[in-house]
Amino acid sequence: METNLGTIALTALLLVAGAACLRGAAAAETRTALHDPLATLQEKTDEVGRPVLTAFAAYDHAKIRKAIAALEARAGTDAAHDLDRYVIAQGYAEVATIRRYYEKHDEDAMPAALEALYADDIAEKGLAQAAAFAERHPEHSDIWRVTAELKASQIRGMTSGFTRGPEALEAITKAQELDPENGWALFAQGRMHYHNPAIAGGDKDLALRELRRVVKSIENWRVFHYLSLTYDAKDMLPQAWFWAQKASGAAPENPEVALHLREVREKREEER
């Protein structure tokens, strides 16, 4: 009986490995060009909303929050733009990311303005804006990517992971169904595969393939940074070092990128 159970377990493992191989091969064969909806948004929004898109590389939360406040203030007035809620939701997703960085890596340096905001409240405000935008534009792919990022930002351990994780995945799937060439949706999926534990669908190999595909079309500091993180996790240090430097060059004021650059440099020095 024990032998049979062991054999069944081994067979199951091999089938899972085989499926992963086939999935990898299928992913490698997909080579359509992706596009960058955030670059489009940066062009289409006005000078009030644009800082939301331009201040993120430096993690300038004050500038992002100021822009969000200005956009919220003009909601319901004649000055409001159709894209405002999308921009605001994106802004809250960025603030959540910045707050998470301080919370995880540099709590003592957390700016008071960010500390005063509850992480869950940031996400809820963003989700409300995203839902309102999606109601008017149900076929808009990228608003579902923003929704996924906001829901993922609410994951704070196993319990929230079991509820918010599937919700985030559902939103990413919807974003990709609506627009299979949405580069940021594939990035969000790669991020999820990077961060999630294996038991919750995490897969660093898959994350790497997804990010490599994104970077062919979107040359952005965040894509470079996640490529470096993924290579680092796979102990491919020369590649991690190259992409960490690329990220640092594209976002020289970003503290998270700078921290990772230092970590990879130290690992390389230890290895020598």
Next chain:
Amino acid sequence: MTARTHSQHRARRARGVALALAFAALATGCTSFARLEANDPAVGEEEVFAAGEPGDTEHLANLHHVLSHRADYEPEVVAAALASVGEIGDPSSVPYAAALSRDDDEEIRWHVAAALRQLGGADADAVLVRMADEDDSDLVRSEATR
């Protein structure tokens, strides 16, 4: 046949199936150097990178094949081959790496510079000096001068 021998027979058969599946998994190239050894352009960068153990020249000819057939491989696979030949440290890799020093892709040129620094020697140094002087990319120039 007794119940015990039936059970042993079933267990042996199940083990045979498992072994066949294990062989099939290996044959896909996911857990071996099968694709690299077959000079298969669909080889993954992880497989190519894993072939780069210091002093281990077992896969050097396959890595040189990747470098000399640049157009057939994804840039990340070529980059991984450069990282591997640098790590192996065999001087025979210098011309293969040097031939890519003017590649269009910054990532590849950066890995060329990193590999040539590891490989060393007069020929590698001459290419590094030119790269440090002429390359368009700050990152590549910096890697070539370190």
